[in-house]
Amino acid sequence: MTKLQKSKEIYESAKGYTVRGVQTNFKYIQPHPIYFERAQGSRIWDVDGNEYIDCVMNFGPCILGHGHLKVLEAVRNQLETGLTVGLETELSLEVCKKLTGMIPSAESVRLSNTGTEAMMHTIQMARAFTGKSKIAKIEGGYNGWSDDMLISYHPPLDKAGPADLPNAVPDSSGLRADSTIVIPYNNADIARKIISRNHDQLAALIIEPIMMNLGCVLPREGYLQEIREITEENDVPLIFDEVKCGFKPAPGGAQEYYGVTPDVTVLAKAIANGFPLSAVVGKSEIINVTDPVDGKVLYGGTYNGNQMAVAAASATLDELRTGEVQAYLNKSTHNLIETFHRIAENEGISARMQGIGGNFQTYFTDEEVVDYRSTFSVEKEKYDIFQKVMFEEGIYFWPAHLFCHGISAAHVERDLEKLCDAMEAAMSEVKK
Ligand SMILES: Cc1ncc(COP(=O)(O)O)c(C=O)c1O
Structure with a gap:
């Protein structure tokens, strides 16, 4: 299990003087927020020294990677x-x-x-x-x-x-x-x-x-x-x-x-x-x-x-403005989607990944997700298992089934390979 002891201590102390230890409600996660120490390129390190490949990218901005x-x-x-x-x-x-x-x-x-x-x-x-x-x-x-x-x-x-x-x-x-x-x-x-x-x-x-x-x-x-x-x-x-x-x-x-x-x-x-x-x-x-x-x-x-x-x-x-970053992000997203679908098919799991331009989400459903109402076909419990394994594998995935994940221009080939390996492990756990 990833150790989050220091994050927990910061949270316990922060509750005394700010609301749930976060400055936007969107950063609150159960059982407590995670506090970060530094970020560089595709990686973040939390206060407990855990290193993650970041697929949250501050909810969207860091398209070139952290600390460009x-x-x-x-x-x-x-x-x-x-x-x-x-x-x-x-x-x-x-x-x-x-x-x-x-x-x-x-x-x-x-x-x-x-x-x-x-x-x-x-x-x-x-x-x-x-x-x-x-x-x-x-x-x-x-x-x-x-x-x-x-x-x-x-x-x-x-x-x-x-x-x-x-x-x-x-x-x-x-x-x-x-x-x-x-x-x-x-x-x-x-x-x-x-x-x-x-x-x-x-x-x-x-x-x-x-x-x-x-x-x-x-x-x-x-x-x-x-x-x-x-x-x-x-x-x-x-x-x-x-x-x-x-x-x-x-x-x-x-x-x-x-x-x-x-x-x-x-x-x-x-x-x-x-x-x-x-x-x-x-x-x-x-x-x-x-x-x-x-x-x-x-x-x-x-x-x-x-x-x-x-x-x-x-x-x-x-x-x-040259379009090179977008070409890389579109290609990488396309590859991630193909890999995810191949894994899902091999495991016999009804799931899809939808995405474009470095942004994506996995949905556990056999229906296409086209609007708000169609998101209700998604099996949240399966996503929860998937997200937890991704996290344990060192991939920073967000614990909400309608979250939009992201990669950046700094997510190089070996990051994406690690991401695919983690997806494989996570899907096998979902299957169980
Ligand atoms: C599509 C969209 N519009 C508007 C906003 C609000 O932007 P901000 O958080 O910078 O106020 C967000 C934030 O996530 C968003 O995703």
Whole structure:
């Protein structure tokens, strides 16, 4: 058994002065959180000295691997400049320029700090631009923790309502959740009905083009194109939440990969390889509602475009824009999926792996996972066994059956081989 004694001691002491010893509820795991000491490349070491191949990658950002030398050097170069001066930097403009060159929807860019913040700005912009107030989102999608968005992320089935007309179910107390409309993923007919019925109230449809908060659920062929047509026909701005899938399948993200351009895109996570930075990019006429001279929306944030984050982003984008990283991640994911399916078949286990661009999840079911409701066919108990063995084998897998795992450009051949060996051991345990 992996020894986690020191993590346990830190947790016992931390409980006295912070909540369950974590600063985001998402880092809490049973029976206690694990505290890390350092990370480098594809590896992390916890405070007990255990070494893992990291397949969590801080929930998405570290696409180049931990402690990427060029990114760190770029940040180091900024440390002596006198941080957070109340003036703009040329470096932030460089990042905006690089984004307009990479992301198909990016005519204009505004920077922010986190995915949630950028999403909140985007919603205000969409409301100001359209003069409408409701927001449509996808059932099962996590788009940050704001009032409008923390709705029907993972609602209990007895509250979720009919599959073709889902209820808007708050995922937390403390939300003012009266302006969100919920739509199932991967079904354009239902989307058409709900959007056309509500179009005169809808300020935007927000969709994560690849659903990376249901594990990893890909859009059906033609689905995103249809969503684009439906939103255009109904005069509802289409917003892609590429916070997690951005930059992964292609330098221009899911929109480049699937050839569908939204009106606005929210980016974060991989944009700065682990430094906190996000961006709202899109049509100038929409982004311009935040014009400080004659716009309607106040776009603020003390740390927007801060030197640390933009230096990291500038160096990260240089690595990402050639497409080599994405080619490696897509190929590695494809190989992992093939290996997993071969192992499952040999063991006679009904299971599938779905993934793209370095992100993936294993599902213990014989049905394709296409939307939130279809995740209920997954056998959680089998995933629990699988995850525990992976962990014991030194692969940092997350104990939640709808988690989206990830590898980075720093996961080299021998890491992936170890990952495959661990999958073999884990599947044989599931079989037992
Ligand atoms: C798709 C998606 N959107 C938005 C967010 C919120 O981003 P942040 O945690 O940076 O606020 C997340 C976070 O995991 C996410 O996965």
